[in-house]
Amino acid sequence: MDEHDSDVFILCADHRIHIWSAVKRQGLLLPGRKFDKLSGYGVQIYLAYPRELERDYNWIAHQLRFGTKTFPPVVNRKKRVVLIGHRKCGYYSNIPKRPSEDEEKDDVLRSAETVSRLSHGTMDVEAYYAIRDGGEVFLETLLGSAINV
Numbered sequence: 750m751d752e753h754d755s756d757v758f759i760l761c762a763d764h765r766i767h768i769w770s771a772v773k774r775q776g777l778l779l780p781g782r783k784f785d786k787l788s789g790y791g792v793q794i795y796l797a798y799p800r801e802l803e804r805d806y807n808w809i810a811h812q813l814r815f816g817t818k819t820f821p822p823v824v825n826r827k828k829r830v831v832l833i834g835h836r837k838c839g840y841y842s843n844i845p846k847r848p849s850e851d852e853e854k855d856d857v858l859r860s861a862e863t864v865s866r867l868s869h870g871t872m873d874v875e876a877y878y879a880i881r882d883g884g885e886v887f888l889e890t891l892l893g894s895a896i897n898v
């Protein structure tokens with residue numbers, strides 16, 4: 750693990766679902782690694798809708814680029830971006846849309862594709878979907894993973 754590497758977690762600010770606890774429990778925080786947390790309502794889908802959510806899209810795209818400058822990916826160093834979606838995200842009322850679970854997952858994956866495109870391959874992108882499993886939240890892997898879940 751290199752000290753120049755850093756991770757960015759992009760997750761919904763909806764506190765009714767304990768996504769961050771699941772992030773820690775499932776070991777997505779890599780030991781000794783710097784990370785940023787970009788949290789906002791529905792932030793995991795902003796990058797899936799550049800036109801419909803232009804203002805929010807521009808905000809997160811800027812954050813990602815700025816973050817890259819703050820922790821520059823020195824040659825051959827990569828930044829890791831982790832996007833996490835969840836069921837019935839209240840943010841969808843802004844689109845407006847009532848997506849199925851599969852459509853919500855597709856949106857997180859579309860956001861992940863946008864990150865890859867914006868970063869020109871300088872970021873490793875992972876995507877997860879938070880589901881309630883009994884009392885606990887479990888993160889299902891949708892795309893890539895630095896850990897084995």
Ligand SMILES: [Zn+2]
Nearest residue numbers: 761763791838
């Ligand atoms: Zn949400």
